[in-house]
Amino acid sequence: MSELCRKRLATQLAEAVAAALRADLASHERALLVVSGGATPVPFFQALAERDLPWERVQVTLADERWVPEDSAESNARLVREHLLQGPAAAATFVPLTTADPTPEQGAAAVAERLEPLAWPASAVILGMGGDGHTASLFPDSRELALALTTEAAAVAVRTPSQPQPRITLSADRLHQARRHFLHITGGDKRAVLAQALAGDDVRELPIRAFLACPLATYWAP
Numbered sequence: 185m186s187e188l189c190r191k192r193l194a195t196q197l198a199e200a201v202a203a204a205l206r207a208d209l210a211s212h213e214r215a216l217l218v219v220s221g222g223a224t225p226v227p228f229f230q231a232l233a234e235r236d237l238p239w240e241r242v243q244v245t246l247a248d249e250r251w252v253p254e255d256s257a258e259s260n261a262r263l264v265r266e267h268l269l270q271g272p273a274a275a276a277t278f279v280p281l282t283t284a285d286p287t288p289e290q291g292a293a294a295v296a297e298r299l300e301p302l303a304w305p306a307s308a309v310i311l312g313m314g315g316d317g318h319t320a321s322l323f324p325d326s327r328e329l330a331l332a333l334t335t336e337a338a339a340v341a342v343r344t345p346s347q348p349q350p351r352i353t354l355s356a357d358r359l360h361q362a363r364r365h366f367l368h369i370t371g372g373d374k375r376a377v378l379a380q381a382l383a384g385d386d387v388r389e390l391p392i393r394a395f396l397a398c399p400l401a402t403y404w405a406p
């Protein structure tokens with residue numbers, strides 16, 4: 185049953201995101217979509233790829249990325265290429281968040297430069313959330329959490345003791361600027377974390393709280 189629910193959820197989210205892109209493309213030449221990685225978005229990517237959109241006018245980037253090669257099983261870019269940029273959606277412009285530099289600290293400036301020409305503010309940001317309340321790569325134990333929550337820079341390199349790889353994340357400021365925000369989560373554990381986040385206000389404890397103050401269309405299924 186939960187598999188069917190998650191599929192329906194992904195379809196409904198894809199319809200809402202496609203509508204957002206269509207609305208912005210009616211008045212702008214290009215529209216930017218910011219997606220998250222992890223396991224949850226796969227059926228959403230597949231459903232969105234099937235939408236009838238002028239994909240050649242759509243730009244796609246990531247909310248965050250592990251600093252790994254694109255062919256790594258851990259790469260969010262690989263996930264986007266394999267599940268979203270398929271069929272007509274392959275005509276979209278995809279801007280990944282990694283470079284050939286050995287560390288995200290060395291690559292962050294080049295990534296920021298690559299992001300600048302995109303059609304900001306993004307039409308939509310689809311956030312995920314981990315069981316620790318992280319979203320994008322804003323983790324409770326990231327050394328650069330305070331920086332990522334306050335900087336006006338587009339992207340921040342982050343080191344997180346709980347995570348095996350260094351990462352790069354869009355800053356909270358850049359994510360906040362989007363015209364629409366969606367949260368895509370599944371399962372009872374994440375519902376409980378969201379309920380906990382809604383009941384408090386310390387962003388450093390549960391970074392998802394940074395996005396609860398403005399409209400956050402929440403898509404949840406068991």
Ligand SMILES: O=C1O[C@H](COP(=O)(O)O)[C@@H](O)[C@H](O)[C@H]1O
Pocket residue numbers: 220221222223224225247248249250260311312313314315319320321
């Ligand atoms: O590490 C990450 O995790 C979150 C949630 O992933 P999920 O597998 O639990 O869906 C994701 O939003 C983020 O982009 C990703 O880098």
